[in-house]
Amino acid sequence: MRELRPGVWHWQSPHPDWDEEQWWPELVSSYGVEVGDDVVLFDPLSVPDGLRDRATAVVLTAPYHERDARALGLPVHTPPADTWEDWVEKFGVDPDRVRGMESDDLAWLRAGEGPGEFHGLGAWPFGITAYAGREDNDLVLWLPSIGAIVTGDSLSNFGGGLDIQLGGRTHVTRADVAGRLRPLLELPIELVLPAHGEPTDRAALERVLS
Template sequence: MRELRPGVWHWRARHPDWDEQQWWPELVSSYGIAIGDDFLLFDPLCVPDELRERATAVLLTAPHHERDARQLGLPVYTPPADTWLDWVEKFGADPDRVRGMDSDDLAWLRAGESEGHFHGPGAWPFGITAYAGREDNDLIFWLPWINAIVTGDSLSDFGDGLDIQLGGRTHVTRDDVVERLHPLLDLPIQVVLPAHGTPRDRAELGLVL
């Protein structure tokens, strides 16, 4: 764990679902960021005790990034999980095979086990703005109080440097995602905080977009 700047913490942990068949690296990143009286955990996994004691909420860049959110017992702010119609659109799934099925992502939260708040792109609590990446539930968060973005899978480093990641989606191209994210370059971003990979500077973001 290290403090990148006052009130901004980064740490990495081995993802429990990782194996050698995965296309993404074993270690994933999480962040703890202070804003006023709140301390927010982004895509948290293996939260250090000193940060867990301060935490007031969990924010997920994508529903499949729930990681340790369930065990933390905090309010969770997240984009919604995929529906079976999303699987048809995103992956070309056969509608007759998936019709009516529910995603396992965040099933516990949707069942009311913890306090859940579901949001798409646009204005979020805590003064955050969310931008859609390869889809409306894989987001990039703009945090203006620290001039940083926290990015989900759409903009991450899966071992070959920071880049657009499509993850097998068939409904969108790399150029589509670049066009969608290009407005980020109009923001005074100083640091990129990806869920996969390590923090990067604005120059690397410019090379991608």
């Protein structure tokens, strides 16, 4: 674990579900951020002991980034999981194959088996503002208190530098996502904290969205 600046920590861990058929690297990034009296964990996996003891909440950039969220036993703030209608729209799945099915992502939280809340776009707890990436539940989270965005898969580094990742979605193009995210450049962003890849800076964001 390293402290990027006072009260902002980054570490990487091997994802337990990774294998060589995956298009993303085995190591994934997690973050801890002091926000007032809280220490918030973003997309946490294998949280270092010293930080785990201080943590008060978990924030997820996407429902499929739950990682260690349930095991930590902390309140979880997250966008909602996909519905079967989402699968049809995003991936072009035959609706007759998936009609009525539910995602496994965060099923325990939907069932009330842990503390937490689902949030949409806009204002979240801890002064966060959520922006849509390639979809409304793969987010870019703006933290004005540290001048940083924490990004889900929509803006990640899968080995070739920070870039837009569509992940097989058929309902958007790269240009669509870039246009949706370009308003981020109006914010005083200094740090870009992706869930996949190393932390980077505003210059990298500007290159991606130019």
